Amino acid sequence: MRFICIELSAIEVIIQDRNMQSTEFGPGKALCEIVSSKYEIVEPTYVAKLLFIPHKDGLYCVGPRPNNNKAFIIDLISCNPFASTIQNNLIILQKVLRTAIKIWDSLSLSASEHAITGTKMVVFPFNIGSASKLRATIERIREDVKDHIDHLLLYRCATDEGGGASEQPLLGTFNLAYTGLNEAIEISGSKVRGGSTEAKEIVGVVELLESPPTNIPMSIPFTAWEYFLTETQKKFVYSLVGGPSRLAGPAGTGKTLCLLLRCIYNLQQALEAHKECHVIFITHSVATKKAITDKIKVLDPELFIEKDKNYSPQSLLVTTLQEWCASKVSQGIQDLEFLDKDALESKELQMLYINEAYSQTKIKSFESYKPLLSSEFVSFLESEEEWVICEMLQHEIAVVIKGRAGENFEEYKSIPHLKYNLPLKTDSDKGFVFNIYNEYQKRLTSIGQFDTDDITLTTLAQLDTPIWRRRRATEGYDLVFLDETHLFNINELSVVHYLTKNPSLPPPIAYSIDKAQAVGDRGLQGNCIDRGLIPDSFDGHIEYETMRSVFRSSPQIVNLAFAVTSAAANLFTNFENPLEVVDFTFTVDEEKKARVPVYYEFQNDNEITEGAVQIAELMAAELGTRKSNIAIVAFSHQLLKDITAFARIKNKPLEVLKQRGDLETVNRAASSGRFIVTEPDYVGGLEFEGVVLVGVDKGRVPPSSGLKTSDSKHFLRYLFHNHLYVAITRAKYQVSMICSAERGISEALAPAITNKLIEKGTFSK
Numbered sequence: 001m002r003f004i005c006i007e008l009s010a011i012e013v014i015i016q017d018r019n020m021q022s023t024e025f026g027p028g029k030a031l032c033e034i035v036s037s038k039y040e041i042v043e044p045t046y047v048a049k050l051l052f053i054p055h056k057d058g059l060y061c062v063g064p065r066p067n068n069n070k071a072f073i074i075d076l077i078s079c080n081p082f083a084s085t086i087q088n089n090l091i092i093l094q095k096v097l098r099t100a101i102k103i104w105d106s107l108s109l110s111a112s113e114h115a116i117t118g119t120k121m122v123v124f125p126f127n128i129g130s131a132s133k134l135r136a137t138i139e140r141i142r143e144d145v146k147d148h149i150d151h152l153l154l155y156r157c158a159t160d161e162g163g164g165a166s167e168q169p170l171l172g173t174f175n176l177a178y179t180g181l182n183e184a185i186e187i188s189g190s191k192v193r194g195g196s197t198e199a200k201e202i203v204g205v206v207e208l209l210e211s212p213p214t215n216i217p218m219s220i221p222f223t224a225w226e227y228f229l230t231e232t233q234k235k236f237v238y239s240l241v242g243g244p245s246r247l248a249g250p251a252g253t254g255k256t257l258c259l260l261l262r263c264i265y266n267l268q269q270a271l272e273a274h275k276e277c278h279v280i281f282i283t284h285s286v287a288t289k290k291a292i293t294d295k296i297k298v299l300d301p302e303l304f305i306e307k308d309k310n311y312s313p314q315s316l317l318v319t320t321l322q323e324w325c326a327s328k329v330s331q332g333i334q335d336l337e338f339l340d341k342d343a344l345e346s347k348e349l350q351m352l353y354i355n356e357a358y359s360q361t362k363i364k365s366f367e368s369y370k371p372l373l374s375s376e377f378v379s380f381l382e383s384e385e386e387w388v389i390c391e392m393l394q395h396e397i398a399v400v401i402k403g404r405a406g407e408n409f410e411e412y413k414s415i416p417h418l419k420y421n422l423p424l425k426t427d428s429d430k431g432f433v434f435n436i437y438n439e440y441q442k443r444l445t446s447i448g449q450f451d452t453d454d455i456t457l458t459t460l461a462q463l464d465t466p467i468w469r470r471r472r473a474t475e476g477y478d479l480v481f482l483d484e485t486h487l488f489n490i491n492e493l494s495v496v497h498y499l500t501k502n503p504s505l506p507p508p509i510a511y512s513i514d515k516a517q518a519v520g521d522r523g524l525q526g527n528c529i530d531r532g533l534i535p536d537s538f539d540g541h542i543e544y545e546t547m548r549s550v551f552r553s554s555p556q557i558v559n560l561a562f563a564v565t566s567a568a569a570n571l572f573t574n575f576e577n578p579l580e581v582v583d584f585t586f587t588v589d590e591e592k593k594a595r596v597p598v599y600y601e602f603q604n605d606n607e608i609t610e611g612a613v614q615i616a617e618l619m620a621a622e623l624g625t626r627k628s629n630i631a632i633v634a635f636s637h638q639l640l641k642d643i644t645a646f647a648r649i650k651n652k653p654l655e656v657l658k659q660r661g662d663l664e665t666v667n668r669a670a671s672s673g674r675f676i677v678t679e680p681d682y683v684g685g686l687e688f689e690g691v692v693l694v695g696v697d698k699g700r701v702p703p704s705s706g707l708k709t710s711d712s713k714h715f716l717r718y719l720f721h722n723h724l725y726v727a728i729t730r731a732k733y734q735v736s737m738i739c740s741a742e743r744g745i746s747e748a749l750a751p752a753i754t755n756k757l758i759e760k761g762t763f764s765k
């Protein structure tokens with residue numbers, strides 16, 4: 001094949017049709033396979049609204065309103081733009097065609113598009129600083145000004161500059177393609193769908209005659225979703241759960257959505273087959289439970305969620321693990337006794353007690369312990385800042401002592417220590433930490449509160465008994481769904497398989513996961529989560545599905561998130577980069593709202609505080625959206641307080657989000673017309689049109705002031721890479737960052753700056 005010639009109306013379809021944006025959609029994949037010659041076109045063939053017409057030397061692609069004046073011609077003799085992976089090939093095609101429209105419509109070019117002469121354009125399909133230095137050169141050829149013939153020729157695609165401005169493309173292939181265009185358009189006119197000379201169709205055409213709308217309404221029911229799902233999503237959603245089924249993917253790929261749809265699909269199938277099916281859907285916190293319940297009410301036409309398990313053959317319970325466990329614990333625990341770990345108040349209370357427990361233990365037993373402790377740990381305790389020691393202790397207690405060791409010292413000693421946390425070298429080091437934990441636990445008991453792990457561990461003890469084994473067949477569930485598995489610790493995960501009815505069957509548990517959203521090093525390497533979730537006795541097959549198409553965020557935002565996760569993967573050997581392979585899904589119209597992330601420098605914290613709301617206002621105005629669609633994420637607690645106080649003085653009150661995934665607060669902000677302000681810990685599980693990250697500067701992200709040891713620096717760096725990834729990926733169209741001019745932008749964002757994924761913005765009050 002010597003050329004591919006795509007006329008204007010076909011280009012419009014390719015860049016506007018949702019189904020052409022990702023290779024996870026049938027048409028997107030077919031399009032890619034055709035242009036990269038993996039699928040040979042031997043007769044006129046439709047892919048959705050595009051008609052491909054073969055020619056002895058090339059291929060024409062014609063859309064619904066053929067135009068013979070404007071076409072994009074790819075000279076495959078002088079270059080081969082589609083020699084990469086299928087995802088990259090689609091990115092290249094989309095990018096050059098979007099530039100083509102800009103050239104014809106005289107629109108302004110982006111940073112990755114340069115006009116090097118009046119007729120020559122260079123496009124970088126990937127980010128300028130990304131690993132791929134690929135550049136495509138396009139020549140504009142206006143054959144006959146009178147007839148408005150205005151074609152574009154892609155004749156060079158390489159990683160070097162080539163001949164630059166003086167380079168002249170050979171026009172032999174171009175002339176060949178251009179001369180045959182009229183004939184191809186004539187053929188297309190005779191290949192009317194449904195007519196007697198109907199062309200061949202590939203990829204499930206009937207429903208693709210009409211493209212789905214670009215903007216999906218917020219509340220669409222279960223049946224309507226089929227129209228929008230990718231092939232991978234469909235495969236996951238429309239199948240019965242018959243054993244462990246894991247759904248992985250980066251933020252915004254639709255994991256929660258697909259888990260919900262699959263849950264309803266399974267219930268509907270049971271209803272039709274008159275089979276009993278009781279489902280439990282487990283969420284991480286009370287706030288996310290409320291959000292999921294709201295979503296299910298929209299999706300679920302049968303209202304399974306309102307059915308009673310005792311009186312209906314099918315039912316759905318949405319709950320947190322904590323609530324379910326508490327209902328099973330024989331002692332009975334009231335709501336008020338819970339310490340919700342996703343809530344600001346709980347975190348502050350736990351921190352207060354850990355601080356006290358640490359000071360107390362240090363006074364009481366440090367001197368007597370000292371000769372037994374490793375020199376690294378002693379020097380760490382003696383030199384490090386107290387607040388960071390307490391942060392690290394909190395992580396150790398939650399993730400290791402409670403989360404993995406079941407509060408048992410012997411077990412704790414046998415567990416490998418977290419790589420990026422306290423430098424615990426010996427059993428005595430762990431003994432000292434365990435003393436602090438005991439002190440902390442005493443305080444919790446004295447106020448009569450239980451954290452999730454207390455309840456989980458008590459429940460675990462009660463589930464592994466003859467009583468539960470007998471009750472399980474009636475009180476257990478046919479299917480278990482677990483969202484955000486990465487947020488649960490190993491103890492919690494090991495409760496889950498006890499919830500199923502029949503322990504002799506493969507555990508029917510469907511779960512979603514994105515490890516990079518778990519905060520800090522949790523020692524979750526390899527298939528650790530699967531092993532925690534699935535009973536040891538199960539040696540069967542775990543179904544794995546991975547989502548690649550990011551729906552929530554624009555390509556610019558995904559690229560920024562990728563720079564952050566890649567930097568983390570370079571720094572920490574156990575950090576898995578979820579964005580290694582992604583497909584973008586934004587159509588050209590959606591991309592119009594998107595913008596390259598910007599950072600603003602303000603002189604000092606006072607100016608930052610004042611600037612936060614102003615930048616949010618600017619963003620809301622630019623996006624033409626309501627204030628509640630913008631989240632201000634403050635990267636320190638002090639900043640959050642200052643911003644909130646300042647906004648109040650200025651009579652622009654903000655809605656403060658204090659629980660992770662709290663949709664109620666977001667809804668309240670919508671009705672009162674306020675911005676949301678929060679900290680990175682609580683922004684997960686939500687999405688906004690724009691996000692303003694405040695205080696992302698050196699010394700704050702991660703905090704470094706006074707830190708003495710590399711252990712604490714690593715710990716905080718890990719934590720803040722997670723925070724940045726989660727906060728950035730909440731945004732759909734725009735991300736703005738504010739940092740201090742004195743300190744400069746955070747080092748975690750330095751690769752993004754080098755690679756020009758963030759631009760410096762100017763702001764005048």
Ligand SMILES: Nc1ncnc2c1ncn2[C@@H]1O[C@H](COP(=O)(O)OP(=O)(O)OP(=O)(O)O)[C@@H](O)[C@H]1O
Pocket residue numbers: 216228229230233249250251252253254255256257258514551552685686687729
């Ligand atoms: N096929 C699709 N077409 C259009 N929108 C989709 C599709 N799949 C998911 N979405 C939308 O993408 C957004 C993100 O979905 P969802 O919250 O389920 O992603 P997630 O992977 O669970 O994200 P996170 O890990 O950040 O919580 C939602 O607005 C959802 O409606």
